[in-house]
Amino acid sequence: MSLQLPYNIPAEEYILSAAINGIGRADIFSSLTKEHFYGTKNIVIFEALEVLYNRTGLGSYSSIFEELDNSGKLAEVGVELLNRISEIVVVEINVPLNIKLLQDKYLLRQILVLFDSTLNYYKENYNRAKDDSFITDTGEYLFDIEKKVVEITKQRSLEGFIKIPDILKVVKEEIKYSKGEIEGVHTFETLDKLTKGFQEGQLIVLAARPGVGKSAYALNLALETLNSQDENPNYEATIGIFCLEMTSSDIAKRLLQIKASVKAEELKGINDTGIIVQGSARWAESILKDYKIYIDQSTNLKIADIVVKVRKLDRESFGNLKYVIIDYLGLITPDNLKEEPTIYLPKMTRQLKSLALELKIPIILVCQMNRDSVQGAKTEEPKLNHLRGSGAIEQDADIIMFLQEIGKSSKSNYADDVKPMRLYVKKNRKGQTGDIDYEYQGSTFKFKELGFRKREDEKVPVKDENVEVVNDENKGTIK
Numbered sequence: 001m002s003l004q005l006p007y008n009i010p011a012e013e014y015i016l017s018a019a020i021n022g023i024g025r026a027d028i029f030s031s032l033t034k035e036h037f038y039g040t041k042n043i044v045i046f047e048a049l050e051v052l053y054n055r056t057g058l059g060s061y062s063s064i065f066e067e068l069d070n071s072g073k074l075a076e077v078g079v080e081l082l083n084r085i086s087e088i089v090v091v092e093i094n095v096p097l098n099i100k101l102l103q104d105k106y107l108l109r110q111i112l113v114l115f116d117s118t119l120n121y122y123k124e125n126y127n128r129a130k131d132d133s134f135i136t137d138t139g140e141y142l143f144d145i146e147k148k149v150v151e152i153t154k155q156r157s158l159e160g161f162i163k164i165p166d167i168l169k170v171v172k173e174e175i176k177y178s179k180g181e182i183e184g185v186h187t188f189e190t191l192d193k194l195t196k197g198f199q200e201g202q203l204i205v206l207a208a209r210p211g212v213g214k215s216a217y218a219l220n221l222a223l224e225t226l227n228s229q230d231e232n233p234n235y236e237a238t239i240g241i242f243c244l245e246m247t248s249s250d251i252a253k254r255l256l257q258i259k260a261s262v263k264a265e266e267l268k269g270i271n272d273t274g275i276i277v278q279g280s281a282r283w284a285e286s287i288l289k290d291y292k293i294y295i296d297q298s299t300n301l302k303i304a305d306i307v308v309k310v311r312k313l314d315r316e317s318f319g320n321l322k323y324v325i326i327d328y329l330g331l332i333t334p335d336n337l338k339e340e341p342t343i344y345l346p347k348m349t350r351q352l353k354s355l356a357l358e359l360k361i362p363i364i365l366v367c368q369m370n371r372d373s374v375q376g377a378k379t380e381e382p383k384l385n386h387l388r389g390s391g392a393i394e395q396d397a398d399i400i401m402f403l404q405e406i407g408k409s410s411k412s413n414y415a416d417d418v419k420p421m422r423l424y425v426k427k428n429r430k431g432q433t434g435d436i437d438y439e440y441q442g443s444t445f446k447f448k449e450l451g452f453r454k455r456e457d458e459k460v461p462v463k464d465e466n467v468e469v470v471n472d473e474n475k476g477t478i479k
Helices: 009-020 025-031 040-056 061-070 079-086 092-129 138-157 164-178 189-195 214-231 248-260 279-288 303-316 341-359 371-375 390-396
Strands: 203-208 238-243 292-296 321-327 363-368 399-405 418-428 434-441 446-452 469-471 476-478
Touching: 009 025, 009 040, 009 079, 009 092, 025 040, 025 092, 040 061, 040 079, 061 079, 092 138, 138 303, 189 418, 189 434, 189 446, 203 214, 203 341, 214 238, 214 248, 214 321, 214 363, 214 446, 238 248, 238 303, 248 279, 248 292, 303 321, 303 341, 341 363, 341 390
Parallel strands: 203 363, 203 399, 238 292, 238 321, 321 363
Antiparallel strands: 399 418, 418 434, 434 446, 469 476
């Protein structure tokens, strides 16, 4: 390769001398491998030292001399070099600095080798095809390169083992300052009591049958989070929304309606300058203008496209990206259209979970319930196996929530456009599960949280057009 790769021979020799003389051995062998060394002879010496350390946990000039001699590599290294390295004066405080230096040089070499191989791959295939037709999917091609870069750069942030006393100090401080409050991103008050807020690295699944209002609920979650900005001007929050079945204009209108609690026809009062005349809608518009909500209405998105866009949004939001909403899983285009859902769905959820961990943000994934659950709509409440591709989703998701309309009792005073809804939190890795009741006004897309499910309502079945629910004081009956 004509490319000159970065390295630091003095730092390599400094670390080798430290290992030979028993200074910082544990840190050296837990942080470095032979790949971190560039000098050929230095690699041979490190390999021999590593063998000794793994065998006895010790090492010395005489033992490394003997190990190299027995393996037939002493002549390759040379006694003169071994003597010179062993005589380098090492100060323990400088060992971590030199370890870090070797790690950084190694990462730079990996990056440069990747770029060089990428360029050579393009040149060879371009010369063969006489054009760039060998790149059949530009998005996938770029994603593959970015993925390799990310895998390399992630190595720089890898941490070693942490002693339990040090971890307990952090936990103690978290407990001291949390005082029972939420630890993650705020949403609805009662939901926060179960989840402690949506937390970094979580994949959160929101599922419902078609037409129930799952997209509207996801938007209500976003506005509940951003409401914190109204109360605290210093609170900065960015939320990304992928709407794969609606336009960005449709999403904006829904957000306006939810915030203002107005119907669609009430938004039509707009003057010649484009200012919304209706009072509460005008107020909502002034608030929404300050919200950092980014909407992507691209169609035919693959999971690779979503990953690239979320990474870009995270970089541009400077650490203020609270979470991303993807609406919904079934509309993401598979990489291979010939694959069955049982094959490509696990790949998608695994990549989204990995992305959440990588960026340290929650990702809310909206899903459809499977056909069996739709046909069996009289079931009292949903189950985890009602998720389409439930096995893969259940494994990767940290929180799984189902949204479902419940039956109105004969004594209820709901308006015609208001429906009683229930959110079933069926899985929660970091907290409790439970059921939360809402009122949903379909004409404004607004959810009003009522609190935890009242257990006396437990026998009220799911609403069915052919069933009238009658509640007496003792039990629910079907008439």
